[in-house]
Amino acid sequence: MVCRNAYINVIDIDIDDDTMPEYAVVAENLTKVYGEGSLAVHALRGVNLKIKRGDFVAVMGPSGSGKSTLLNLLGALDRPTSGKVYIDGVDIYSLSDDELAEIRAKKIGFVFQMFNLVPRMTVLKNVMLPLIVNGVPAGEREKKAQEMLELVGLGDKAHRRPLELSGGEQQRVAIARALVTEPAIVLADEPTGNLDSKTGAEIVQLMKRLNREQEATFVVVTHDPEVAQETQKIFHLRDGVIVKEEEVP
Ligand SMILES: Nc1ncnc2c1ncn2[C@@H]1O[C@H](COP(=O)(O)OP(=O)(O)OP(=O)(O)O)[C@@H](O)[C@H]1O
Numbered sequence: 001m002v003c004r005n006a007y008i009n010v011i012d013i014d015i016d017d018d019t020m021p022e023y024a025v026v027a028e029n030l031t032k033v034y035g036e037g038s039l040a041v042h043a044l045r046g047v048n049l050k051i052k053r054g055d056f057v058a059v060m061g062p063s064g065s066g067k068s069t070l071l072n073l074l075g076a077l078d079r080p081t082s083g084k085v086y087i088d089g090v091d092i093y094s095l096s097d098d099e100l101a102e103i104r105a106k107k108i109g110f111v112f113q114m115f116n117l118v119p120r121m122t123v124l125k126n127v128m129l130p131l132i133v134n135g136v137p138a139g140e141r142e143k144k145a146q147e148m149l150e151l152v153g154l155g156d157k158a159h160r161r162p163l164e165l166s167g168g169e170q171q172r173v174a175i176a177r178a179l180v181t182e183p184a185i186v187l188a189d190e191p192t193g194n195l196d197s198k199t200g201a202e203i204v205q206l207m208k209r210l211n212r213e214q215e216a217t218f219v220v221v222t223h224d225p226e227v228a229q230e231t232q233k234i235f236h237l238r239d240g241v242i243v244k245e246e247e248v249p
């Protein structure tokens with residue numbers, strides 16, 4: 001475990017000019033190779049990007065272009081082969097595994113295509129899980145989780161189990177779980193991929209509202225041009241590199 005003071009010191013020390021906290025996320029020359037020798041897959045071949053604090057951006061690209069690999073590296077879920085990721089100015093891959101886990105738990109929220117909820121637990125318990133990981137006292141956990149469920153419009157379904165909800169409702173639970181720790185960054189990998197287009201559009205509007213209200217930075221991987229058009233900027237990925245950065249009017 002890292003003590004709170006050590007954590008703050010890490011943040012103080014590692015900030016440098018190029019990565020000032022104007023940017024929530026910076027990737028520099030990021031590469032990722034899976035496997036070795038003749039089996040090596042070059043999933044990322046030198047990705048550079050900067051995402052401003054509070055932005056809502058999309059990552060698009062063909063299947064296999066490296067979108068999930070990139071998202072996992074921006075979210076401290078894996079380590080790159082080379083290159084750097086700065087989260088709020090901190091060079092995260094210079095940190096130990098424990099420190100990295102702490103950044104992941106405190107600063108980052110994840111939303112997945114398949115919702116990834118724990119089926120045996122109630123909706124409320126699912127949303128409380130990250131607070132347990134972060135050591136939030138028991139009394140506060142339930143209150144925070146309930147508030148977050150109200151915010152996504154599911155206050156009255158807290159005691160249901162995930163499979164008793166519709167797909168869109170399950171994704172709203174997953175979004176509540178991602179945001180309950182008040183992360184600086186929310187990373188969503190195809191969050192509308194398992195939803196019909198109307199429900200998908202509602203989920204995007206919910207994320208946009210939370211982006212404004214909670215001031216979290218959102219990075220959304222999507223195949224859907226209609227979803228991407230709702231963001232501020234689209235990073236187009238092809239064969240492991242960003243080939244275009246498109247401002248959305
Ligand atoms: N754990 C792994 N081991 C080996 N190869 C992997 C692994 N994960 C991904 N890859 C490979 O890396 C490349 C990029 O994969 P990635 O999952 O990042 O693509 P993607 O853009 O998210 O695709 P999709 O749109 O299908 O989700 C692909 O060629 C994939 O087969």
Ligand SMILES: [Mg+2]
Nearest residue numbers: 067068069189
């Ligand atoms: Mg993927």
